[in-house]
Amino acid sequence: MARLTTEELEEYIKGVGLFRNKAKHIAATCQLLLREHGGEVPRTREELMQLAGVGRKTANVVLANAFGIPAFAVDTHVLRVSRRLGLASGITPDQVEAEVTALLPEEQWLDAHHWLIWHGRRQCYARRPSCSDCPLAAICPSSLTKGAISDA
Ligand code: SF4
CATH class of the missing domain: 1.10.1670.10 (Helix-hairpin-Helix base-excision DNA repair enzymes (C-terminal))
Structure with a gap:
């Protein structure tokens, strides 16, 4: 991937939203992984958040899903x-x-x-x-079935 141009990367991911921006981040991240991490994805939140386009949410997703390290990502x-x-x-x-x-x-x-x-x-x-067919309606304080006003 590090050998691909940004335009070539775009071809692979053009089905996802914001693909041009993401292609730039992937290219920058690949270079940084090679330069500073021996081509390996680091396993700490602090190091992951140094990668291009990676904030706390994405770092937590990688920690939990890729490495099995407890983390809770909030999207x-x-x-x-x-x-x-x-x-x-x-x-x-x-x-x-x-x-x-x-x-x-x-x-x-x-x-x-x-x-x-x-x-x-x-x-x-x-x-x-x-809410009308939600299995959690009975215990949900925001359920519209109880007349509560749901926030955004
Ligand atoms: S607001 Fe509560 S009851 Fe309504 S759909 Fe969401 S979780 Fe279910």
Whole structure:
């Protein structure tokens, strides 16, 4: 990959959003991995966040999914669904990460991340959550079936 031009990389990933920007980041990251990490992906959050385009969320995704190191990544779905379910009250990803990881044992962080994303994509939609057939409606403080007003 490090030998590909940015334009060549774009061809491989043009099905994903923001592919031009991502191709630039991948090219820069490949060079940095070769130059500073012997071609290996580092295993600490601090080192991962030095890579192009990698913030805390992506670093946590890599730590948990690639290396099995406990980490809880907060994307837009995790943030929204955690707040609606009352697992967190913070408004930033860092706040929600801190609250949810304080609630759950670290061996459940990766599963919880995937469950919350899946629920956000398939049930607890951003604009119109499908509360009427949600299996969590009975315990969800934001359920529209109870007349609660769901936040964004
Ligand atoms: S009851 Fe509604 S707001 Fe609560 S988790 Fe289910 S879909 Fe989301």
